[in-house]
Amino acid sequence: MIKSVFTGTRIETFRVLKIYSKIQLVVTIKNSRVHHYCKKNKIKFFLVNKLNKEKIFKMLTNKKLDLLFSAGFPYIFPSYVFKSFKLCINSHPGLLPNYKGKNSIKEAFKKKEKKNWNYFAYPD
Secondary structure, eight states, X not given: OOEEEEEESOHHHHHHHHHHSEEEEEEEOTTSHHHHHXXXXXXXXXXXXXXXXXXXXHHHHXXXXXXXXXXXXXXXXXXXXXXXXXXXXXXXXXXXXXXXXXXXXXXXXXXXXXXXXXOOOOOO
């Protein structure tokens, strides 16, 4: 089975990754849905913030796992982090580069964006 690291706040993505890989490490932000889910289900996690992000990045490089999956992670990874994984995937709910940040979907709807949206349904 693929050994992975999940970074971010997108609970739906976390749940899908949990089905298809063995999550070894979770990095999220305080009070996110991922944070609450991990606490409730006794899953080991680390909380990242602007004061400890460099320490977290260095910790990720020591893990030597297969996959780094990022979904809703609020910081830009330095390039050296990517060298520690066989595959790195960054997922974003909005249309990049036009709609960045945590309100990307809301902004696209507000501006009546005409592009097709792809929806991903996950199994329970």
